Amino acid sequence: MADKRYLIAGSILSADLLRLGDDVQDALDAGSDVIHFDVMDFHFVPNLTFGPMFLKQLRKRFPDAVFDVHLMVDPVDDAIVDAYADAGASWISFHPEACPHAERMLAHIQSRGLKAGLALNPSTPPQMLSYLWDRLDFVLVMTVNPGYGGQKLIPACVRKVEDVRRMAVKETARKILIEVDGGVSAANIREIADAGARIFVVGSAFFGQKDRREAMRGFQKALEA
Ligand code: DX5
Ligand code: ZN
Numbered sequence: 001m002a003d004k005r006y007l008i009a010g011s012i013l014s015a016d017l018l019r020l021g022d023d024v025q026d027a028l029d030a031g032s033d034v035i036h037f038d039v040m041d042f043h044f045v046p047n048l049t050f051g052p053m054f055l056k057q058l059r060k061r062f063p064d065a066v067f068d069v070h071l072m073v074d075p076v077d078d079a080i081v082d083a084y085a086d087a088g089a090s091w092i093s094f095h096p097e098a099c100p101h102a103e104r105m106l107a108h109i110q111s112r113g114l115k116a117g118l119a120l121n122p123s124t125p126p127q128m129l130s131y132l133w134d135r136l137d138f139v140l141v142m143t144v145n146p147g148y149g150g151q152k153l154i155p156a157c158v159r160k161v162e163d164v165r166r167m168a169v170k171e172t173a174r175k176i177l178i179e180v181d182g183g184v185s186a187a188n189i190r191e192i193a194d195a196g197a198r199i200f201v202v203g204s205a206f207f208g209q210k211d212r213r214e215a216m217r218g219f220q221k222a223l224e225a
Contacts, residue, residue: 006193006223008216009034009068009179011203013049013149020054021061023207030212031220034066034091036181036201038146039084041073044098045147052087059088066090070119070181070201072146074098078108085112093117093140093179096128106135117179121146122157126164133172138199139164143192144182149203153183158195165196186218193223 010032015023024035037055042048055067069089073080076099084092092109096102096118109116115137118129122142129139141161144151161178168176179199180192189200202219209215 004033005198007033007199008206008219009036009199009201010206010212011036011038011149011181011201012207013038014203014207016207021058024058024062024065026212027207028062028065030206031216032206034068034199035062036203037067037069037089039069039071039073040147044074044095045072047147052083055084055087055089068179068201069093070140071095071098072119076105078105081105081109082112085109085114089114091115091117091138093119093138095119095121095124095146097121097124103132103135106132110135110137119146119181120160120164122154122160126160126167129164129167130171133168133174133176136176138177138179140179140181141197142182143180143184146182150208151183153185153188157182158188158192161192161195161197186215186222189219190222190225 010027038049040047040049067089068091069084071094076094092114099105106116117138117140119140143153143157178197180197181201184200184202185205206215
């Protein structure tokens, strides 16, 4: 998986929560490279989702899956990071607004052996990343305001993907792994890839579909075009 050009991350926010394990199995069978796990706290965003117990159970059933934990909580502290690390997270991202010492928190996530990323809300400027490049394994660019699945992508945020890519090359002379989250579909995935993203979170356009294999083929076809 590591050398795959593009990764698809099915977001369980749009799964059937009463059959979560089977839906994750279905997503992996359909070719989802990563399972995106949205953590919401009703404060940072107006919704409440999955605690670490859910992740622990999923990790038990899927020992080899890549679980991408997206923390939409405030505050982000060592305790919450450790709870999801202990439960089996592979990657953890958080929003800088919720953590005054982002550099230290990224280092803490990495010290747990996980990949660490920062998530940028639509109104969060990419300059936020400027002094953190060396600490970042990836950047998650939100293309909707976080809180719900099934929203429409905000086009200006695709330009932010380009800006992040350009800034990383200019300031560090290397590429940064960019993940895009919100409103991604077969109709816009190519344009987002062209802007510089390599990981695509898909909720309603994947888990929300009856035929997930067909949905996956749609993404792959668009990405190969
Ligand atoms: C939104 C979440 C997303 C969500 C995306 O706050 O962070 O991960 O699941 O869902 P879609 O793909 O339906 O926009
Ligand atoms: Zn997310």
